[in-house]
Amino acid sequence: MKYISLFVCFFIGLQTLHIPDYEMLVSNIESKVEVVDQDKASFLSLKCRDVSNAIQNEQEDLNCRMDSQGQKLEDLKLRYTQKKKYYELKKLEYSLDLNRIQKQDLMFQSYWIDKDLTKCFNEYKRSQIQYLKSKKQWKKNKNKLDLYESYLTRLNHCQKRLFERFSSLSHFDDSSSFDQDSMIAGNEALPAYGGYEILENKGMSCLVDGNYAIDTYSSFWQNPVENGIISARCWSYPDGSLHLGLDIASSMYSDVYALANGIVLYAHAPVESNNGYLGNMCGWPSGAGNSICMVVAVHDKLYAVSYAHLSNEIYVTSGQQVSQKTVIAKSGNSGNSTGPHTHIEVFELKQDLNSTVEYFRNSGADFSFGCGFNAAATCSDYACRIDPEIVLEGL
Template identity: 65%
Template sequence: MKCISLFVCFFIGLQSVSISTYDALITGLENKVEVISEDKASFLSLKCRDVSLELNHEMDTLNKRIQKLNQRVQKLKKEADHKKRLYEFKRLEYSQELVCIQKQNSILMPYRIEKNLNSYLVDYEKVQSVYLDEKQSLDHQTAKLSIYKDYMKRINVCQNRLFQRFSYLSKFKNETDSNVDSIISGSYALPSYGGYETLENNGMSCLVGGNYEIDSYSSFWQNPIENGTISARCWAYPDGSLHLGLDIASGMYSDVKAVANGIVLYAHAPVDSNNGYLGNMCGWPNGGGNTICMVVAVNEKLYAITYAHLSNEIYVTSGQQVSQGTVIAKSGNSGNSTGPHTHVEVFELKQDLNDIVDYFRNSGADFTFGCGFDEPATCSNFACRIDPESVMELTI
């Protein structure tokens, strides 16, 4: 279910504000970060998110403008350089002619030569003037972009500080309802390996029926994100509050890969890629934003893995069987998140695939497989929650 912000009135007039206005807004946010109370922390984080979204919009517009200006400036520079060389060549050429003409004591010819030479100079100066104006505009836009980048850094510092003070607010919850259409339909006639096809005519997707098991086990764990960094480890945040997964920070829209051969139990992208703020309970489970849950097969064992806070670019669907290393989504900053990262949880399963699928369906897509979101290293009749780093040989 797509969440609708309760704070729709905030920053309605934010579009096209001046640099000084942004500076005042961000300074105000910075002043509140250290004194804000817990009950207002989510609202302040939402304000930070809204300012960052508007800044991102401004920066995208500026980048496009700078790209066009840069192309025009380069073209004008080449033209100006060409006309300058032409003028200098003509000046040299005419100076040699003048020597010959002066020997003939002609008065009119030097005048004509000077006039022609001056036309080349004027032509060059016109292009050079336009080039300098455009170059000045490019420099101005580039400087403005640099200021906006500094603003983004300040906003990120605010979000990180809010997270440090109130990291216990960044939990997931199994409340309300999951999206029925995003849950695997059943344990019978599961799709065959790689059985997700794209129809060229209309771009829609269909599943091809096949066997009931994952076709083959992987012999190792694939890194879920290459070139990421671990921003928070499993069981506890640095401040000691509960953290039930592994956070891998990376740039927006980084590739997120299947860690092993497996089958998708749930895949849903109901919210924008960059809608995250502290306490935002959008997505399923609540707070996860855009999420994927899979069963994977590694070294003769079955595991469930959760990917949360993804962008809305998800490339798999429930019931699809995927191979290890397949790009299944792009990373994002959705749900209960204060910056671009992917939250990963791993469960070692106790039941076979059919029983797990049946439980997942009948529970309404329980991403914890009975382990809940309240305690670390818990077990149920279906699974045990484990530290992802205990099985993954991460090189990040």
């Protein structure tokens, strides 16, 4: 009972705190990561995400202000340097003039020289004070940015630790519903592999048949995320929990590529790019966040490929034909996700393109192609789920 009360107090504190004390918030989250039970793990991951997003928003605002401050600081430094040099030059000139004036006993002229020199000195000191004040403020903001970065590092560690303890919560299912407008409209007159695209007015993509002389199937697999690293392999997480795809970690908004020539079956971005937390079942399939599913053609075979946890920057639409290495989206951290990465699943298809599209439409955008989300390496009448590393080359 005492533990629950503490947790409720923590929640109320997050909601009512007007001036964020991030040290307190981060420390509170850190103190609960190792003791929270599975029932409250998603809640804690959500709070971790909310605090991270709040810090990132302030970080972005501060970066913008510092960009402006940086230019102002350079201008003040230049002005201060110029005023200093001018004063030192005048001081040297006036010292020579004063020697001459004193010899000639021209005290009245000496008075004006002193007054002019004092004016130069005051201007130099004012520019110095303005520059030093601006420099101090810039350093203060820089220290705040460094502090924000340390908070984000700590919160990222909390999310990773929650994931390590409760990776069984990180899954997809079909408990929600798909978006009808994001699914391919039909299976008649599908564009042939090897077609190409042109741009109409307003930059909309238009499919154009033809150019069939080129090889329509890709001869190799494209790496899906540039400069990404594998963060979790297929079939199981380190703790043994089921994992049905390949996770490729990368920075937010990294380019995500079409693995091969193909056609898009589903593309939908219903949520924010960085809304992920453990147990967040938004998107389609439930937990995928922003997602894409497509059929690709490689080595005389057809495969289905799905991408999950994308940002809301998706550049393809259902029914669109896509060439290999086309940037189809930017990576994100959406849905049931505890950090920026792209989740990829691959299915070797047993049916032709028309039959696959017909099944996909009639099943209600089944990203598993009849294989479900409850077991590894499963097969159906339409496809077999395979380890993406079997076909992806050079990862």
